[in-house]
Amino acid sequence: MDAPVLADMLDFVIAKYNYWGIAALMMIGLYAMIAKNNLVKKIIGMNIFQTAIILFFISIATKWDATIPIIIHGHGAHAHSIHAADYMNPLPHVLMLTAIVVSVATLGVALALAVGIFQRYETLEEDNILEQLKADESNLR
């Protein structure tokens, strides 16, 4: 392979590798949510999925040659003009700041439900819980 093609491929990988990593994380999280039997493992899968989405938003906020969205020289900044290309996009950072806290809150509620289920059924394996539920139903009839 000659050098220009290789350089093009490298440029392509550098331009897109964040999406591929995020897609891999999303797949891991989704698989854990669907296929795992243990409820805590499902919750961990949900958290991996949320982390992937947070990384996605943060990665689209980046700009090459830009710094964090804090205006340099704070209150003296009126003297020089502010260029939007010099600072990263603050909006996804704001959205994800709140999303992180909400993901912690959903994690807390999910774990509380798991604790409640464990107290009632003394297991966190989904098939065992379903068996017990079926047994309860047939006892009622």
Place this chain on the structure above:
Amino acid sequence: MKRFAFIGVLLFGAVLLYSSFSFPPLGDPHAPANRHVSDDYIRDGMKETAVPNLVTAVLADYRGYDTMFEATVILAAGIACFFLLRRYRRKPAQHRLYRHIDTGVILIIEQGGKEPVDSKEFERIDYHWVPFDLVVNKAAGLMVPFLQLFALYVIFHGHHSPGGGFQGGVIFGATVILLAISRDLRSTTRLFPERTSAFLSSAGLFIYAGTGFACLLLGSNLLDYSALARLLAVDPVMARSHGILLVEIGVGMAVSAIMIWIYYNLASAGRYDEGL
């Protein structure tokens, strides 16, 4: 089931991979996400709010509604954990463990035996016995005040450096959780009772919403902090900066108290007796 899940996840991944080719490249300043409103935030944010940290300005001012209801969501989560798990009836314990503080001798007191409650010489330890560790105990105790000071710095310096109510609040909550992990839940709930966490979490949200309604009462829109200029005797732009600070304090209080509250309920399964 697992095979179907695997195939489904692979299809999902293929769709994501296919769509990634039409996404803008990483770090492109002209990507659709980095234009429109974001450019205005960067150019005018400092002029309109006097807050150099644009993330704080957008969080508490431009998107104040969003953040207020985000705080409401975590309060709801804390209350949900409380209602799901909290049990006031004590489980009858088989036996309880007490340690003689000076010698380290462990007493096992069977059900119905006389317990050395309120004794200076004995302290109760958890049923799942963990050895007393002086280093962990003292190191955690020494670190906590400095960590709490740092948490307050993160909240109050959020205008000028990375930080703000959410981050500082989580650090503050983590210090109390560190105490609970390194010692035990009972001594931590004596220092920071459940009632305090419930009160602080709702008080924090009240400060946020109260700031918003104060603006409404002063004849402006909800959460339009420039209306506070008359109360604070500053110009409207500085009033925005101070309004953001008030709101961040409220968020910090609410977040730290709710983190601690959720931890208490989860660690002890709602009994506040023995836990991690």
